[in-house]
Amino acid sequence: MGRPRRRTDALTPPRSTRLGTAGLPGEARIGGSEERASLRSGREAGSWDEQYRNGRYRSEPPVAFVEDILEAARSHDAMGGPGLYVGCGNGRNYLPLVAGGLDLFGLDISRVAIEQLAARAPARRSRLIVGDISALPRDARFAMVVGIQVFQHGRRAETHRHIQAAQDHVAGAGLFALRVNAVGTDTEHDHSETEHGSDGGLTISYLAGPKAGLDVHFFSELELDRLFEGWEPAMALRSQVTWRSPPARGQWTQWEGIWKRPG
Ligand SMILES: C[S@@+](CC[C@H](N)C(=O)[O-])C[C@H]1O[C@@H](n2cnc3c(N)ncnc32)[C@H](O)[C@@H]1O
Numbered sequence: 001m002g003r004p005r006r007r008t009d010a011l012t013p014p015r016s017t018r019l020g021t022a023g024l025p026g027e028a029r030i031g032g033s034e035e036r037a038s039l040r041s042g043r044e045a046g047s048w049d050e051q052y053r054n055g056r057y058r059s060e061p062p063v064a065f066v067e068d069i070l071e072a073a074r075s076h077d078a079m080g081g082p083g084l085y086v087g088c089g090n091g092r093n094y095l096p097l098v099a100g101g102l103d104l105f106g107l108d109i110s111r112v113a114i115e116q117l118a119a120r121a122p123a124r125r126s127r128l129i130v131g132d133i134s135a136l137p138r139d140a141r142f143a144m145v146v147g148i149q150v151f152q153h154g155r156r157a158e159t160h161r162h163i164q165a166a167q168d169h170v171a172g173a174g175l176f177a178l179r180v181n182a183v184g185t186d187t188e189h190d191h192s193e194t195e196h197g198s199d200g201g202l203t204i205s206y207l208a209g210p211k212a213g214l215d216v217h218f219f220s221e222l223e224l225d226r227l228f229e230g231w232e233p234a235m236a237l238r239s240q241v242t243w244r245s246p247p248a249r250g251q252w253t254q255w256e257g258i259w260k261r262p263g
Helices: 041-053 065-075 094-099 111-120 122-127 156-167 221-227
Strands: 083-086 104-108 128-130 142-148 170-181 191-196 202-206 215-218 232-243 251-260
Touching: 041 111, 065 094, 065 142, 065 170, 065 232, 065 251, 094 104, 094 111, 104 111, 104 122, 104 142, 111 122, 111 128, 122 128, 142 156, 156 170, 156 215, 156 221, 170 215, 170 232, 221 232, 221 251
Parallel strands: 083 104, 083 142, 104 128, 142 170
Antiparallel strands: 170 251, 191 202, 202 215, 232 251
16 A cells, blocks of 8 residues: 555555544644643643744754664554654654654654644644643544654653544554653752652652653553553664763663564
8 A cells, every 4th residue: 555645545545454543634734723732731842833943853863762662563554644743842743754654643742842743744733632632533543653752751641541532543563652651760950859650760850951840651571561562663672871071961762672463
C-alpha cells in the first residue's frame, strides 16, 4: 500500500488498513475555534509556548532514534500510514520522519510549536493539530504512533493514562515508538521527589529552571515492561545516555523502544 496521494485519504483510508481515522482534522485547526486542547493544557502549554518562543529546538538535529523508527516502519509494513506523532514540537524529529516516508499527524499542546512547524512545512499544515490526545476521535487508529520525550510529563498515574490512551490509537499489528525519561538520570535543577513506585519509577516536581512548578516522571524498565505487556518488541528497549555540555553537569538517560501491537 502506498502513501495517501490526496489530503482526504486519511479521512477515508483503504479498508485493508483497518485504520479508523474518520473525523480527524482535514484542514488546519491550528488557528481555529475547534481547537480542543485539554487535560494538562493551561500551565504546561504556556510553559512550552514560552520555550518555543525562546528558540527551543530551533537548530537542534533529530535524535538518532528517528532512523530506528523509519527502519521499523519499513520492516513492519507501517509506512502506508497514516501515523500519529504525539507531542511533535516544532519539527526537529517530525520533519525527518515525514521526509523518510511516514505520513504523520502532528499533535502538540503548544500552539507556538505547531505554528513554527507549519511555517517550516506549509504542505503539512492540514496534518497539524493543537491539542492533546483527547482531540482525536476515539476510534482513530494509526499504523504507527510516535512519542518522543512527551509521555514523561506529569505524575505517574497521569503518564500511565497518557501512554494507555495513545496505545488505544494503535491499529492491530501497528507500532508504538517511545522515547521517555529513564530513572538514573542526573537531575539538573532543584526539585523534590514526590513519588517513588515499587517498580522503581519516580516523579519529581521541579522547584527551579525552565520546568519550575511542573511534574516530570522517570520510568523504570519494569514499569515499561508492564505497560507494554502483551505487545511484541519490534526494537528491544534500550537506554540512551546523553552527557550535558559544560557548564551543565551529569547525564540524562532516555529509554527507547518500539513495540508491535498484536494483530
Ligand atoms: C520535550 S518536547 C519534545 C518535542 C518533540 N517530540 C521533539 O523531540 O522535538 C515535549 C513536547 O510535548 C508537548 N506536550 C506536552 N504534553 C503534551 C500532551 N499531553 N499532549 C501533546 N503534546 C504535549 C510539548 O508542548 C512539547 O512540544
